[in-house]
Amino acid sequence: MIDSFCSFTRAPKETAKLYIDKYLALDIAVDAYYTNPNEFAQTSSKRAEQDRNAKLSALYEKYKAEDPQEENIALNGTIKLCTDLGVDPQDVVLLALAYELNSSEMCVWEKKGWMDGWRNLGCDSIESMKVALQQIRQKLGSDATYFNAVYAKTFAFGLAANQRHLALDMALGFWQLLIPHALAGGALAHEDEDGMDEDGKERGWTDEYTDWWFEFLQEKGLKGITRDIWSQLPVFIRSIDTKFQNYNEDDSWPTVIDEFVERAKSKLAT
Amino acid sequence: MPVRNPLHFVYLIHAISFIGSGKWIYDKLKLALNSTTSDISKSLCSNVSHPVEWLSELVSAANWFGDRVKLLQGSLTYLDRAYLLHQTDLRTIKLLSMELFDLQVFKSAAIQERLSAGIEAWISSERKSGKPHQNREIIKKLMIVLHEYSKFNPLFFETFLKETLRFYQAESENLSGPNAYKESPGEFLVHCDKRISEERQRAREVLALFPWCEGDIQKTTEEALLKGRLQWLSGVGLENAIASKNIAGLGRMYSLFSRVDGLKRLCEEFKAKVTASVAKIVNDKEREEEMVDRLLELKGFIDEALPIAFVNVSISDSAAANVDVKPTRTTNIDFVHAASDAFQAGFRGRKLKPAEMIAKYLDRAMRKGQQDATTEDFNKVMQRVLVLYRYTQDKDVFRTFYHKALARRLLTQRSASDQSEKQVLKILKENYDPEFSMGDQMFIDLDLSDDLTREFYKRYPEPEAEALSVKILQRSFWPFVARQKEDIRLPLFMQDVLSNYVNFYKGKHENRKLDFDHSLGTAQMHAQFKAGSKELTLSLYQAVILLMFNDQNVLSYNEIKENTGLNDEELKRTLQSLACGKKKVLKKKPVGKDVNDTDEFIYNADFTDPRQKVHINSIQVKETIEESKKTQSIIEGDRKHYLDAAIVRVMKAKKNMMHQALITATIDAVNKHFTPDVRMIKERIERLIEEEYMRRDDEVDGKYVYVA
Numbered sequence: 001m002i003d004s005f006c007s008f009t010r011a012p013k014e015t016a017k018l019y020i021d022k023y024l025a026l027d028i029a030v031d032a033y034y035t036n037p038n039e040f041a042q043t044s045s046k047r048a049e050q051d052r053n054a055k056l057s058a059l060y061e062k063y064k065a066e067d068p069q070e071e072n073i074a075l076n077g078t079i080k081l082c083t084d085l086g087v088d089p090q091d092v093v094l095l096a097l098a099y100e101l102n103s104s105e106m107c108v109w110e111k112k113g114w115m116d117g118w119r120n121l122g123c124d125s126i127e128s129m130k131v132a133l134q135q136i137r138q139k140l141g142s143d144a145t146y147f148n149a150v151y152a153k154t155f156a157f158g159l160a161a162n163q164r165h166l167a168l169d170m171a172l173g174f175w176q177l178l179i180p181h182a183l184a185g186g187a188l189a190h191e192d193e194d195g196m197d198e199d200g201k202e203r204g205w206t207d208e209y210t211d212w213w214f215e216f217l218q219e220k221g222l223k224g225i226t227r228d229i230w231s232q233l234p235v236f237i238r239s240i241d242t243k244f245q246n247y248n249e250d251d252s253w254p255t256v257i258d259e260f261v262e263r264a265k266s267k268l269a270t
Numbered sequence: 271m272p273v274r275n276p277l278h279f280v281y282l283i284h285a286i287s288f289i290g291s292g293k294w295i296y297d298k299l300k301l302a303l304n305s306t307t308s309d310i311s312k313s314l315c316s317n318v319s320h321p322v323e324w325l326s327e328l329v330s331a332a333n334w335f336g337d338r339v340k341l342l343q344g345s346l347t348y349l350d351r352a353y354l355l356h357q358t359d360l361r362t363i364k365l366l367s368m369e370l371f372d373l374q375v376f377k378s379a380a381i382q383e384r385l386s387a388g389i390e391a392w393i394s395s396e397r398k399s400g401k402p403h404q405n406r407e408i409i410k411k412l413m414i415v416l417h418e419y420s421k422f423n424p425l426f427f428e429t430f431l432k433e434t435l436r437f438y439q440a441e442s443e444n445l446s447g448p449n450a451y452k453e454s455p456g457e458f459l460v461h462c463d464k465r466i467s468e469e470r471q472r473a474r475e476v477l478a479l480f481p482w483c484e485g486d487i488q489k490t491t492e493e494a495l496l497k498g499r500l501q502w503l504s505g506v507g508l509e510n511a512i513a514s515k516n517i518a519g520l521g522r523m524y525s526l527f528s529r530v531d532g533l534k535r536l537c538e539e540f541k542a543k544v545t546a547s548v549a550k551i552v553n554d555k556e557r558e559e560e561m562v563d564r565l566l567e568l569k570g571f572i573d574e575a576l577p578i579a580f581v582n583v584s585i586s587d588s589a590a591a592n593v594d595v596k597p598t599r600t601t602n603i604d605f606v607h608a609a610s611d612a613f614q615a616g617f618r619g620r621k622l623k624p625a626e627m628i629a630k631y632l633d634r635a636m637r638k639g640q641q642d643a644t645t646e647d648f649n650k651v652m653q654r655v656l657v658l659y660r661y662t663q664d665k666d667v668f669r670t671f672y673h674k675a676l677a678r679r680l681l682t683q684r685s686a687s688d689q690s691e692k693q694v695l696k697i698l699k700e701n702y703d704p705e706f707s708m709g710d711q712m713f714i715d716l717d718l719s720d721d722l723t724r725e726f727y728k729r730y731p732e733p734e735a736e737a738l739s740v741k742i743l744q745r746s747f748w749p750f751v752a753r754q755k756e757d758i759r760l761p762l763f764m765q766d767v768l769s770n771y772v773n774f775y776k777g778k779h780e781n782r783k784l785d786f787d788h789s790l791g792t793a794q795m796h797a798q799f800k801a802g803s804k805e806l807t808l809s810l811y812q813a814v815i816l817l818m819f820n821d822q823n824v825l826s827y828n829e830i831k832e833n834t835g836l837n838d839e840e841l842k843r844t845l846q847s848l849a850c851g852k853k854k855v856l857k858k859k860p861v862g863k864d865v866n867d868t869d870e871f872i873y874n875a876d877f878t879d880p881r882q883k884v885h886i887n888s889i890q891v892k893e894t895i896e897e898s899k900k901t902q903s904i905i906e907g908d909r910k911h912y913l914d915a916a917i918v919r920v921m922k923a924k925k926n927m928m929h930q931a932l933i934t935a936t937i938d939a940v941n942k943h944f945t946p947d948v949r950m951i952k953e954r955i956e957r958l959i960e961e962e963y964m965r966r967d968d969e970v971d972g973k974y975v976y977v978a
Contacts (some may be wrong), residue, residue, distance in 0.1 A: 006944035164960065228959045228966070235971065252972040255952045 009033050009047065052124040053115065059126075073109040081109075085133060086125050092177040093137040096146075099153040106157065141185020148234065151178060154241045163226025172214055179210050179237070181250050183231050191238045205237045212267065216260050229254050243268060289965055296360055299342070303367050308372035310335060315380045321391035324384055326408045329656060331417045332371070339367040342660040343566055368419060374419055386429045393433055396472065409476050417479050428482060431490050438465065438494030446499055455499075455507035456519040459526060462495045489529075496530045502538035504532070512543055515571050520579035524602075528582070533602070541608035541615075544572060548616020552624045561624065561632035565658055573610050581604040613661045625664040629671035634677060636694070637687020652694055655701070663945035665703055666912075672698075673708065674749045674901065680712060681741060681790050688713070703942065718742065726774050730767075738767045742775070742784075749789060757788050757895040758814055779834070797855065799877045806855070808886045811836070811844045816855065819873040827869045838867075845871065847889045853879060855886065909944060913954045916940050921976040923963050929972040 005016035008030050016029075022124035023029035063077035064070070073081070084090045103109050118124065121132040139146050158170045166174075166186075180189040183205065187256065190204025217225075232254055240247060240261075247253075247261045271715050310331045317327050343363050361369065375381055396403050403409070416422040451458035469491045473484040496503070503523065511519040527536040549566045553912055581599040617624055633653055640648035659668055670902060676695075679685040695709035719741045727736050743750075760768065772784060789811030795817075796803055808816070811834075818825060818833055831841055842865040849858040857872040858865070916939035928933070936951050955974070958964050967973035 047318050226956065228956055250930065250933075250948070251975070252952075252955075252966075254956050255949055258949065258952070269616075 005033075009037075011037070017121060048090065052119065055124040056118050057117055060109075060111055063109075070265075072111065073114070075107045078107045078109070079267065085130055087133060090177070091137075092140065092181045093133050095154050095157070095174070095177060096136040096140045096150050097133065098157050101148045118252065138185070140187070141181050142187055145188045147178075147182050151234060154178070163224070165226055167224055168217060168222055171225040172217070175210065175233075176215070179184035180207055182234075183207065183237075188234060188237050190241070202235060203242055205240055208243070209264065212264055213260060216263050217256075218255075220259070221255070226254075229256055232257065235252060278431075289541065293360075293753070295346075297925060299346070299363070303370045304374070306338075307367075307370045310371075310375045310380050311816075314384070315378070316376065320405065321384065321388040322395070322405050322408065325388040325392070325412055326405065328375075328381075328385065329408060331375075332419075333411075335367070335371055336418075339364060339585045342367075372419060372421075374418065375426060382585055385425055389426060389429050389922055390433050390693060391429065393658065395467075397437060400468070402475075406476065411481050413477060415723070422480055427480070427486075431486065432442050434469070434490050435494045435915055438491055439498070441465075442495045442499055443666065446502055453506070454510065455503045456510055456514075456516060456522075459503070459519065459522045460508065462492075462526060463522060465495060491530050492526065496526055496532070500527070500530070500532045500535055503537050504525075508536075508539050508543045512547060513573075517571075517575045517579050517919075520575050521581075524580050525782075527616075533604075537602075537604050537608050541606060541612045544568075544609055544612035545615045548613055549619030552617060552620040558623070558627060561627045561653065562658065566654055567646065569613070569654065569658065576606055576609060577601045578602060580929055613658075617661045618663065622905070623665050623912055625662040625667035626671050626898060626902075627657070628655060628659050628662065629668050629675060632672060632694070633675035633679065634754070636676075637684050637686060639690065641686075648690065649693065652697070656694075656697060659702065664905075665904070666908065666943040669703060669705060669943075670749070670901055670905055670908075671898075676789075677712065677750065680716060682792060705943075708747045711744065715743050715747065716741060722775070722778075726771055730770055734763060734767050735770060738764075738771060740768075740771055750790070757786065757835075758811055759833065760788070760814060761817055764775060764814075800875045801878045804877075805880060805883045806886060809844070809888045811840065812848055812886055812888065815844060815848065819856070819871075824870055824872050827865070827867050827871070830871065837930075843867075843889045845869075847887060851887060851889075853877070853884060853886050909946065910954060911938050912943065913946060913951060914958060917958055918950070918963055921974065924976070925976045926967065926973060928970075929974065932974060 001020055002013060002016045004026055005011065005020060008015070011019075011033065015033075019029040019033050023032050041174055042073050051117050056061075060073065063073045064080050065072035066076035068073055069123075069246055070077075079089060082091075082094075087093060097103075097117075100108055100121060102113035104113075118129065121129075121136075123129045140150055141147075154174050158166050158174060161169065177189065186265070188205065236253065242260050244265050249258050249261070296706050314324075314331060317324055319327060319684045322487040331385055360366075365571060366694055392403050392409055394403070396406075398601060412426070413422070416426055445458055445461060446455075451461070469487050473487050477483050479664050504527070507519075507523055508518070511523065513926055523536060524533075525534050547568055548565065549563060551568065554561070557564070564873070577599075582602055583599050632652075635651070635655070643651075659665075662668060676685075680691070684849055685691050691709075692713065698707070698708040714897055715881045719739075722742060723739050726738075726740075730736075768786070775782070775784060788810050790809065793810050793813035794805060794807050795813055797806050797816070806813075806816075813832060817828060818830065827841075827845070830845070831838070834841065836844070843855070845858075846863075848854070850863055850865070855874055855877050857874045859870045859872065913936060916936050917932065920935045920939065921927060924935075932955070933951055935945060940946055955964075959966065959974075964974050
């Protein structure tokens, strides 16, 4: 009967079996098939879905098992995960991943985020995850909008409980990862209104300035970075020219940036 | 004279003219005149006399020639009148002769050169010696000749002006140099004045035929002397004149500068110099105590100088006819504004301190009172000080310090006169800052307190009660922070009376909370010494300590500390005032200037004082440094709140706003109290973003959005 069904409809055997099993008689089954050939399609993708969920869930449990007393995947699990994925735990891509998996704090991966996140990235195996990581690393460096989203998430991600300011060493650590990556990839490239490059020289912010910025903050002895400073820095980096000439102190920049520019200008002058 | 041309032939031509050959005679005459003038010219050229004497030769030649021409005119009247007058192409004898003289003599380059040399020699000699030249008469005669030939301008005056310019430019260069008046431009200006009047005098005496040239000469002289010197004069000159309070010097500068179109520069420089002077005074940290006096002195000088030195003198048309009417003198308003701007700018040189010093200066003045001065004079002094206050941008600093000092004066009854206090408060409130109305409230509190005290006496008609006088102050109008808990422990009898008062007060105002600050209290008491009884006025702290010696003659530091409950710092200060000051009502063992924990104190029965009433000074806490720092930091904190409130108010009204507009609106909002700097405002904005009162707009850079 299945073979007959297949010869009538040219449907695969599995489909034929589903229709025959449900409608029992061949003619009714074929009729039903022509009326709605996708009757069992949903079920099949649901099954694939269930299949994927099961795989992701299993992976989750595997890494969670590294820290049995924790509710979520924690430090040891993270290390194991990184090893399996072939990335350094200090890799900038983990910040993008934290954004994708909506991780609430460092080295903590909640189950819901894990499931939703990987699913959105279309992954259910270590291999597919490796591919996805390559993609989001590249996107983080080159796509300004994506960079902004990850960058904003990073601030919240790095805050200690009940804190409003990001501890300075944390902030420096994140910037160290994010800024050079985005500078190299173009996500923090200089936004010039006319888009022209007069003398063919490098324009805008450089890695050296990132070092100056760190040096300045450490000397100033700031304990924490406010959300405002955090969020204005990329805007500043994109807008500034190599000589800090287009900087206007009367604009709405945070005063820390005013002071930094004074410093940088005097440094450039010597 | 060298030329004595044979004029005999003119008689001949005279005869001929009658027979109708006018043209022939005219030609002969022209030839003769031509050769005569040519000879004169040659003779003058070859003359080798001294340049000035040569001028004399020129004058003689011209005069001789003139005489001859008159003679000719006389003999040839008929030719002149009957014939030449009707010939359009022929000149009269006079014109012809002058034309030829001009052509041969004045137009000769060699003669012109000698003439110039003569003029130069004469004028240089006069200018160098400062005296009229011995041959000045020659020049006067020369003027007549030149006048006659209408040659004054091209032959004399041009040269004269050129030489004047050259001479005074060189002189100006020299005199402003390091070996002359470089450091004293004032003297240079005196010299210029002298030169200018010399030149005018000379013009009147020698060039009287040409009265119009006096002005030209003066102008040339002034420009030559001053044009290149303006920067130096206005710079060093003004500085010296201000430093030495030289009003006449300033006036001289003003009038000279006005003549060479240099007033704008002078005004700018004046402003800069006054600004610098003010800034120097307010920044002189070593002479802070004198700051206000010095500022007043400078201000006084400038105010005095303005209507004397910086005035335009003009004579109105109607007055010009009347010699007795004085010309109107109007002060140049630009300089008045410059002075005012300069003070304001100078004050900007230092933040906070000037305002504080002005407040303290007023405090001293109000304590002293008007004394022998008339009310009018006293008010004038006050007004002058308050004008300084107008220049500071830190109105809030002044108000805080003034308020504090006022409170202290009123409570310790150190103010010389309530009348003056109210007067000054009124001026402050009406002309400067309405917040000074808190002064009125302070007086009301004091008056109400007196009423309450009187009522209290009626309720408790006992001597102990009547010894008490309480001032009830509403905290919001008085600048004191609540006392810390550990105030002095009062003796029981005092405490009882005070408790009665509290009950009495609570009976009237149940819900009010009373806190006492005994450190502001004063006391009067009778004390017995060997030499007799004295009436002591002292602080309440001092009084409480002294009362302990009623029961015991000797007390150790620790016993006193135990009994009073005062902290070491206050106790030591109080004991020091009683036992180590000028008026020692206690003796300290061991003797010394400082009080130690191990010291003992003994009632000093031998105390004497010529007066019956004795005031024992308290030792003031080192108000100057610590407390004023504290006050400054309170002001800083207040300013932050002020700014926060202003920013939020503005944002709430506008909902969203661009950065620049917000900054401007905020400055406007607080301007009456102080002038914030932009960075401070930016910091407050950042803080308010942090506190989520506002946020940055997602789309537009530099735009803020109010968060409700």
